[in-house]
Amino acid sequence: MRIFDPHIHMTSRTTDDYTAMYEAGVRALVEPSFWLGQPRTSPRSFYDYFDSLLGWEPFRAAQHGIAHHCTIALNPKEAGDPRCVPVLDELPRYLVKDGVVAVGEIGYDSMTPAEDTALAAQLQLAADHGLPALVHTPHRDKAAGLRRTLDVLGESDLPPERVVLDHLNEATVDEAASSGCWMGFSIYPDTKMDEIRMVRLLRLHGTDRVLVNSAADWGRSDPLKTRAVGDAMLDAGFGDDEVDKVLWRNPVAFYGQSGRLDLETAAGCGPATHEGNSILRGGN
Ligand SMILES: [Zn+2]
16 A cells, blocks of 8 residues: 655654654655644744755655655644744745645634635635645634635635645535545544544545644644555445545545655655556556
């Protein structure tokens, strides 16, 4: 099983995680930029972080046979903080870089006017740079958050096929599906979506425009949840081709819209070079 985790924060994970992910079949991932767990004190704090997402972390991933790309943005939790907002002016110089495959994570946290402004500005940056956008839906008041997100998207220049709405669940999937956007589901150990509910949703809604991620970070989370979904799909009677579509071809198609996915270079130097390359090229 070859796996592309389209949303995982490797900065907060260990080398043991990289090893276990490789063994589980993970050959590629996207690391969205987010907050640091405590407030930044200046926009400069973003620059070191972005540089590490573009330099150090891809190097670390490559040592484990995994291709690493990232998304760059002012995250929703800091979108209203005057110490952070000036980073918006600096984003364009990062959005032109090869390792950046989307603008993200953007979206709503508390649904404030400042978050409206940051979301609209960054959707425009995505449109201007020909990049997709990774849009986080809020963990509280999900339905209202999604509706407001779709309103702002409707006013933007970014077409729905370039947007993934992330952290969806049973309450938000129908509206997300009819929007024409890609649908992201984060699978957690004991909150939000789990692999059994995910399989149920795949049965109801099919596999088109669906991305499954672990969203693992430094909270209670599990970087192998993508694999757990693949196994649960097989147990439930889905075929290998459908598992490959959800866990590999869909994320490749979504982030491939950036024109910047490079799945050979990094993954080619990993612990199992030959196997790594044949998995990337294989059709199943
Ligand atoms: Zn995240």
